[in-house]
Amino acid sequence: MKKLRIEEVSKCFGKGENxxxxxxxxxxxxxxxxxxxxxxPSGSGKTTLLRCICGIEDVDKGKIFIGNTEITTMNEEKRKKYRRENIGIVFQQYSLLPILNVQENILLPLKFNRMKLDAEYYNKIVALLGIDKKLKEKITSLSGGQQQRVAIARALITKPMLICADEPTGNLDQGNSREVIHLFQEIRSQFGTTIVMITHDENIAKQSDYTIRIQDGKIMKE
Ligand SMILES: Nc1ncnc2c1ncn2[C@@H]1O[C@H](COP(=O)(O)OP(=O)(O)OP(=O)(O)O)[C@@H](O)[C@H]1O
Ligand SMILES: [Mg+2]
Known part of the structure; x- marks a missing residue:
């Protein structure tokens, strides 16, 4: 069985007394x-940990395995390629490109990876996320919640084996938040995708298989 394995990972910022x-x-x-x-809590290291898991941040110590692949021995270039091909990321700040419209943003990962569009799948996720009427719109004309859903669609479009999502429901109301969790659950049961999600919502945590509680960069024992 493939696993996501984090082994004794440490990460610092700054040098010397800083x-x-x-x-x-x-x-x-x-x-x-x-x-x-x-x-x-805010500042406890959740985003940093997630960025290490997707290989955006280099770790200072420890190993991260995604299945049989150790990403912590890869150089930045290799990690980037691996990430593009295998990991769907929903960033806390969305990181959408304002010069592209909604559809172009969602399809961008396919372009990077020279992958074919599964039109049926695309239509399904944009409909489920309630952005199917917004596809030709500019990113800047969307609300925060709508942008968040575009970022989610973009993370899902390549059907990655691992999804890392940083508070993907942080800007959504309860109904939309439920829809997003539903969609993640469905994708996981359909494709066997591993989902690692940062949240502040205990209700969402209850629906997950494992909850990792982190404080001051350390895992708290349940
Ligand atoms: N690039 C960086 N350079 C220096 N310090 C950083 C950097 N990134 C994060 N930090 C620091 O690391 C700590 C953890 O930040 P992180 O963003 O991981 O927290 P978080 O748990 O995601 O918080 P939040 O819930 O507010 O999103 C903070 O003290 C932050 O200031
Ligand atoms: Mg964060």
Whole structure:
């Protein structure tokens, strides 16, 4: 069985007396297809941990395996390629491109990876996310919640084996938030996708298979 495995990972920012340990010897592993939530106070290191898992940040110590692939030995270029091909990321700040319209933003990962569009799948996710009437619109004309849903669609479009989502329902009302969780659940059962999601919502955490609670960069024992 493929696993996501985090082994004794540490990450600091700054140097000398400004050095801050943000992730402090974190280890955990989850089965492929698991739905994991990460909870913790603001500033506890959740985003940093997620960025290490997707290989955006280099770790200072420790190993991260996605299935049999160790991403922590890869150089930045390799990690970037691996990430594009295998991981769907929903950033806390969305990171959409304002010069492209909604549809172009969602389809961009396919272009990067020279992958074919599965039109049926695309139509389904944009409809489920309630952005099917917005596809030709400019990103800047959308509300925060709508932008968040575009970012989610973009993360899902390549049918990645791992989805890393940073508070993907943070700007959504309860109904939309429920829809998004539903969609993630459905994608996971259909494709066996592992989902790692940061949230502040205990109700969402309850629906996940594992909850990782983090404080000051350390995992709290349940
Ligand atoms: N690039 C960076 N350079 C220096 N410090 C950083 C950097 N990124 C994060 N930090 C620091 O690391 C700590 C953890 O930040 P992080 O963004 O991981 O927290 P978080 O748990 O995601 O918080 P929030 O719930 O507010 O999103 C914070 O003190 C932050 O200031
Ligand atoms: Mg964060």
């Amino acid at each position: 050095k801050v340990i943000v992730i402090d010897n974190v280890s955990f592993e989850v089965e492929q297809g698991a739905f994991v939530t990460i909870l913790g």
